[in-house]
Amino acid sequence: MREGSRFQCPECGTTSPIGISCDRCRVPMIDENGNPPLRPALPRPKWVTSMWTVSGAIVIGGGWFLLRVSSEREVIPGLFLASLAVMALGLALIALGAFIPRARDHRELVGRLARVERLKRGAALASSIAGAQPGLVRVRGRVKVLAPAPHSGAGTSCAAFQTSPSEKECGRFAVLDGGGVALVDDDCFEVWRGGDNRGEVTEGTEIEVIGGASLAPVPEAALLVTAYRQDQKVLVFNGTLETPVLLVLG
Numbered sequence: 001m002r003e004g005s006r007f008q009c010p011e012c013g014t015t016s017p018i019g020i021s022c023d024r025c026r027v028p029m030i031d032e033n034g035n036p037p038l039r040p041a042l043p044r045p046k047w048v049t050s051m052w053t054v055s056g057a058i059v060i061g062g063g064w065f066l067l068r069v070s071s072e073r074e075v076i077p078g079l080f081l082a083s084l085a086v087m088a089l090g091l092a093l094i095a096l097g098a099f100i101p102r103a104r105d106h107r108e109l110v111g112r113l114a115r116v117e118r119l120k121r122g123a124a125l126a127s128s129i130a131g132a133q134p135g136l137v138r139v140r141g142r143v144k145v146l147a148p149a150p151h152s153g154a155g156t157s158c159a160a161f162q163t164s165p166s167e168k169e170c171g172r173f174a175v176l177d178g179g180g181v182a183l184v185d186d187d188c189f190e191v192w193r194g195g196d197n198r199g200e201v202t203e204g205t206e207i208e209v210i211g212g213a214s215l216a217p218v219p220e221a222a223l224l225v226t227a228y229r230q231d232q233k234v235l236v237f238n239g240t241l242e243t244p245v246l247l248v249l250g
Contacts (some may be wrong), residue, residue: 001240003038003187004031020232038187038241052097060090108165116246119210128181130227132235137213139235141177144207147221152200160184160247161200162191174203174224175209181221181234182209184247188239193249201247211245213237 007029008015009022014029019037021028028036063086065085070079123138132139132215133237145159149171152158189211191199201207223229239245 001035001186001188001238004035006032007037036241050097050101052100056090056093056095056097058090059093060087063087063090087243095191109197112165112190112197113192114222116190116192116210116248120247123210125208129175129177129182129235131180132182132213134214134235135212136210137175137182137235137237138208138210139175139180139182140206140208141175141180141182143201143203143207144174144176144204144224145171146174149173157203159201159203159205160189160191162189162198164228165197174218174220175207176224179225179227181218181225181228182213183218183221183236184209184245186237186239186245188241188243189245189247191247191249199247199249201249205249208248209237209245210248211237211239212243 003019006015006017007019009025009029011025011027014022014024016029019029030036033143050074063083066079066083066086070076070083075203078174119136120138123136126132126137126139129141143159145157148156149158149160149169151169152161152171154231156173159173160168168189168191170184170186170189172183175182175184188196191200210244213235216236217231218234218236219230221228221232221234228234237245
């Protein structure tokens with residue numbers, strides 16, 4: 001599934017050029033194809049500090065103030081110990097701000113990896129792309145870039161890349177095994193290399209592609225494999241939010 005370029009709130013009709021949730025109705029907008037946005041919220045700016053870190057810094061500042069007060073007057077043991085405890089609490093909040101996102105990301109990664117393994121078990125590797133049937137398909141071949149992934153920074157050789165669950169882009173590329181053609185042209189996808197949910201798919205890379213697929217005419221197929229006619233149907237992968245196309249490297 002490709003994300004649309006025009007979005008509208010299904011309740012109040014507010015429009016937006018990007019896929020976000022409606023501020024007024026608090027529901028995801030839909031694109032011109034009737035699909036929800038793939039990322040229904042604006043990405044968090046990298047410079048924004050978490051509330052855990054901000055709270056920890058404020059608490060440490062309060063503890064430092066108490067420590068200064070206790071040192072300017074006759075030392076009061078209770079106040080001195082209280083200032084140290086407050087500063088320790090601030091450090092603990094900052095540590096939690098660093099640990100919690102990493103723990104959440106790890107838990108989500110484990111869940112996605114378990115889904116990948118389930119899909120691998122449920123979709124037997126096809127003997128050839130040409131012989132694969134529509135449905136849940138698993139094929140293997142080499143990448144031929146037809147249209148590179150935008151903003152990849154790798155020129156025309158990058159078919160798809162993923163640096164995080166939300167930072168990824170896919171161009172249009174074929175997967176060839178010598179006799180058949182499969183097409184990937186999708187925004188609902190994931191790149192996997194071993195247990196890592198990151199990677200880059202480039203020209204000539206050998207990959208496995210796992211996901212829902214159907215048969216459709218692809219004009220480029222006749223230029224890639226001589227056995228195909230221009231109107232002949234080939235395997236086309238189509239991902240969804242629930243079942244993205246998996247691009248497995250290595």
